[in-house]
Amino acid sequence: MANNQPMLAATDISNPGYSVLFALLLFIGASVWLGTLAQKAMEKKEFLKGFFLGNRGLGAWALALTATVQSGGTFMGFPALVYSHGWIVLLWIGSYMVVPLLSFAVVGKRLAQLSRMTDSFTVPDLLRERFADPRVGLVSSIMIITFMSFTMFAQFKAGATIMKHAWPGSGVLALSEDYEPTAAEKAESKNATDVNSNKSASKPIDRKYYVGLIVFTVTVVGYTLIGGFLASVWTDLFQSVMMVIGVTILVCLAVPMAGGLEQATKTAIANTSSDIAFGPGYSTIGREFLTPGLALSMFFIWIFGGFVSPASMVRVMAAESTEVMRKSICLLSCYNCLIYIPLVMTCIAARTMLPHLDKPDEVIPRMSMLVTEGLPLGAFISGLILAAPFGAIMASVSCFILVISSGLVQDIYVRFLHPAATEAQVRRATNVSMVSVGLIAVLANLDPPQYLQALVVLSASGGGAAFTIPVLMACYWRRTTAAGMLAGMLVGFCFYFGLSAAGWLQNWAAAAPEGSSFARSVIDVLGPDPKIGVPGLFRPYYIFGIDPMVWSLVVSAIAGIGTSLVTKPPAEEHVSRFFDVAVVK
């Protein structure tokens, strides 16, 4: 892609040469190597549990640094938000101060216990046994597979795009996506709602993209197929460590170059407006980025979307012991401190060094090239920093492939289609399902759907809305019935979906040409665009300025608890199996 805008930085950093490609190959090589190590580690044990759960042997580091799956968005979407809106984004991500604690302390121990009691290694399997009802398993399984597929397909595209741009001379700066005329505005909108950022293509795609897609897919499916769960966790751990090293190098170089943090803020104010240092954030298009209502919503979204996401529940189930969980709380808390606050500081400094970027998504790649320039091994260091999002994307994709194919194999194939399958058959089914997931992802991304990002947001937050309350009920409330679980999951998700769809409709109506009577009646009912949050087609409908996820939690709780209370209580001896112990006096 030609870089057709005037260079903004003083140096020509549009072509980093081979360093990025080299760093990417290093990531790929390390991942494949970890995959083969993982295969050795799980060889002797029972296949399914070893492959999908690493024989329940995760240690503290592996659990802590991979449980809240980071994705490419941490290095792309989030920095773009800081660059665009300023200090307020630290409040947007502020609930990460308690995410580590809540990730393990709310349901961690209990899920680990229940998954062992039921001898299950997928979430639907656990729920199915807990309620002795195949419907609970089937519904949760279908929801998890669907949600994760959308998110995963989007990550494939991001991975392929990064590979494409890594070719020397292709203008690596557009790490995120192809340039569009209104990229700054669009990027803002699309990244904000979900840090798992990726965008829909609206330009013809060239051959490099296909090469990137194939290389990416073969690598990720390959090492996941070889090493299973452990391979996925270990590569995730590897990229998390690379990430913290990259962020530390960046902040240590960038802040002094901007003249210190206070000076950086003052320069940023001078270059934009005083809004960049206050809430609701700087905006060039008159939209309030983080109103108090939305700030409150974020303190729910990150917490309750996090600990019930299938990826993190599976990791907790794989933990070796409760001691490992305790250590993970501490490790992850420290890790988050080292990632998010320094990233914000770096992007504030970027307003001094790169005051007017057209594409805020490029802030980290550009900064990393700018600050390492002139250092010994500078190109190599910036290559590593640039490759970090790629590592993050590989790690999350491999985790998604595992959860999806474990769902297909265990929850669908073994449970419903072929209960008497031998180990060799299960192994073959696993290979077939993983390769097919890869193939489908490639096919889906040959011509990436336009509105993929909407589905990604819908899946991530919708998953939180669907599972938070039911999982809590399954863990702690004896009276929970299978019908209550189904009601909690389905109502939570449908309510979320309904409010999102209402937002899309409202947005469409606001942009519709004058004279459309349907559009006018939509606006009459839903009200005009509230001008808050992020711009873009897929803004949800905010009731009282609060995100739909918060309302969905409330509605899901009412539906789940209410339905449980009006249905027949579960059999006491069944519940007792999970709640009681007989003590001999």
Add this chain to the structure above:
Amino acid sequence: MPDIQELPLLKSAKREALTALGIWLAATIYSLGYCFQNGYGRAPESLTYVLGFPDWVFWGIVVPWGVCTIVASIFAFWFMKDEDLPESGQ
């Protein structure tokens, strides 16, 4: 004569879950409350800096973030109880 009791892990897990939710609530109330008070709708000239951070960012987010990290570590090492996890399938 065996007596039926609640699983020990369930008991400690409930206590820890409630405490963790309490910490989340406290952090949310403090952090949002402070930032709404001091970070929104303020005269730009009144902005001061603490260690380079705008004052409301420092007291409203950075400090509670540090406190939460310490509290989480205390929680992990002194409050949360280790329990035996059953063998698979029991």
